[in-house]
Amino acid sequence: MTKTISVKEIANKIIRGEELFIVDARNPEDFADWRIEGKGVEVVNIPYFDVLDGIEPYLDRLPKDKSKTIYAVCAKGGSSEFVAEQLEAAGYMDVYSIEGGMKAWSEHLEPVKIGELKNGGTIYQFIRLGKGCLSYLVESNGEGALIDTNRMTDVYVRFAKDHGIAIKHVFDTHLHADHISGGRKLAEELGAVYYLPPKDAEEVTFSYTPIQDGDRIRVGHVVIEALYSPGHTIGSTSFIVDDQYLLTGDILFIDSIGRPDLAGKAQDWVGDLRETLYQRYKQLADDLIVLPAHYMGPNEMNEDGSVAERLGVLYEKNHGLNISSDEEFRRTVTENLPPQPNAYKEIRQTNMGKLHPTEDEQREMEIGPNRCAVR
Amino acid sequence: MNVAKVLDAKGLACPMPVVRAKKAMDELESGQVLEVHTTDKGAKNDLPAWAKTSGHTVIDMKEENGVLTFWIQKG
Numbered sequence A: 001m002t003k004t005i006s007v008k009e010i011a012n013k014i015i016r017g018e019e020l021f022i023v024d025a026r027n028p029e030d031f032a033d034w035r036i037e038g039k040g041v042e043v044v045n046i047p048y049f050d051v052l053d054g055i056e057p058y059l060d061r062l063p064k065d066k067s068k069t070i071y072a073v074c075a076k077g078g079s080s081e082f083v084a085e086q087l088e089a090a091g092y093m094d095v096y097s098i099e100g101g102m103k104a105w106s107e108h109l110e111p112v113k114i115g116e117l118k119n120g121g122t123i124y125q126f127i128r129l130g131k132g133c134l135s136y137l138v139e140s141n142g143e144g145a146l147i148d149t150n151r152m153t154d155v156y157v158r159f160a161k162d163h164g165i166a167i168k169h170v171f172d173t174h175l176h177a178d179h180i181s182g183g184r185k186l187a188e189e190l191g192a193v194y195y196l197p198p199k200d201a202e203e204v205t206f207s208y209t210p211i212q213d214g215d216r217i218r219v220g221h222v223v224i225e226a227l228y229s230p231g232h233t234i235g236s237t238s239f240i241v242d243d244q245y246l247l248t249g250d251i252l253f254i255d256s257i258g259r260p261d262l263a264g265k266a267q268d269w270v271g272d273l274r275e276t277l278y279q280r281y282k283q284l285a286d287d288l289i290v291l292p293a294h295y296m297g298p299n300e301m302n303e304d305g306s307v308a309e310r311l312g313v314l315y316e317k318n319h320g321l322n323i324s325s326d327e328e329f330r331r332t333v334t335e336n337l338p339p340q341p342n343a344y345k346e347i348r349q350t351n352m353g354k355l356h357p358t359e360d361e362q363r364e365m366e367i368g369p370n371r372c373a374v375r
Numbered sequence B: 001m002n003v004a005k006v007l008d009a010k011g012l013a014c015p016m017p018v019v020r021a022k023k024a025m026d027e028l029e030s031g032q033v034l035e036v037h038t039t040d041k042g043a044k045n046d047l048p049a050w051a052k053t054s055g056h057t058v059i060d061m062k063e064e065n066g067v068l069t070f071w072i073q074k075g
Helices: A007-015 A028-033 A056-061 A079-089 A101-107 A153-162 A183-190 A266-283 A311-317 A326-334 A344-351 A359-366 B016-026 B043-054
Strands: A003-005 A020-024 A041-045 A070-073 A095-098 A110-116 A122-128 A133-140 A143-147 A166-171 A193-196 A216-219 A222-228 A237-241 A245-249 A289-292 B003-009 B033-038 B057-064 B067-073
Touching: A007 A020, A007 A101, A007 A110, A020 A079, A028 B043, A070 A079, A070 A101, A079 A095, A095 A101, A101 A359, A110 A289, A122 A153, A133 A153, A133 A216, A133 A222, A133 A289, A143 A216, A153 A166, A153 A183, A166 A183, A166 A216, A183 A193, A266 A326, A289 A311, A344 A359, B003 B016, B016 B033, B016 B043, B033 B043, B043 B057, B043 B067
Parallel strands: A003 A095, A020 A041, A020 A070, A070 A095, A143 A166, A166 A193, A245 A289, B003 B033
Antiparallel strands: A110 A122, A122 A133, A133 A143, A216 A222, A222 A237, A237 A245, B033 B067, B057 B067
């Protein structure tokens, strides 16, 4: 019987920076599209259907040391068991199949504590390693707020319950195009207020509470302040938590900046993006800790697994904040963009309440890498 | 089309449709056609990818009421 390992354990190993050797048994097309990534991760693609008669043709791509641990992964966890057996048959002694495969990996959320709030409370980052999405929970005096949640709402509900937090407010920084928001569902389920920037919500089919520039929402002893910061979308709004943390949504990342084209308005919004990054954010305190809604690669992850950096450091190091010419900036964010996220139009419509895909369809829409940034 | 063998792999999850298809194919002669029925969505990409690396040719495929049917000619 093959040993199995959960995606949670894999996530913990990656966050701790451990070295992992992974055999990805999916077909080369899916592997090329997206795969498990991390600082210490080495991954090779060995399609299960190429090793039906044994793993021998691929031995040169596997560790020479047969005692080295190997983790096998596939789409859903069936073929990886088969490949794990083939690896064992070839003499590998410590082989695991990753339970639930890439499907489970794409949906796993790992909470990481970012820090304490000076007025009392804690801020947590929920890292979706399989997709690079980051969401947040702000807790103070037993009250909580959620920001940019994923559709796996049970994770937040359970976390809040386990920590004795009553969620009062649920925010989205913008109308997401890369993942299906859990915001509305969470607000309904928990009896919380759901806030959206009104300029992003003109077409939504449900009721929500508009969040405006300068709004101050109290959560326990701390205040979350809204800062209108358009550019990725026309409504994009950042949140300053307790004068310490700047939640930038998809406007500013650690090693890249947002792209203005996912609603088909690249040329219109490039000026907004420029103004947000080079004027509005510039006026904020350098020691605010930037907490984005995405990360693109393992290089953006800190030693403790968190994705966070001081605003002042980003103004020194992030290429997207150091483009002096307006024209070059325009070119950078409108030309040679990476491919748009899979199904981004359908995802936007789902987040507007216009489409109602089943859970399987939602999963299918979100599969694949994150592509919200430009470098 | 002259089908030499029909494989019913409906209800089987990955990797079984491809494993069964390979076994069935091993019993055929070069040029003969195997018809495969599967309900596993993963097979949509994996069966053609397997056929390609094994030197077989997917002659046709259809999707009807959640059942994928492939006609694969042995190489």
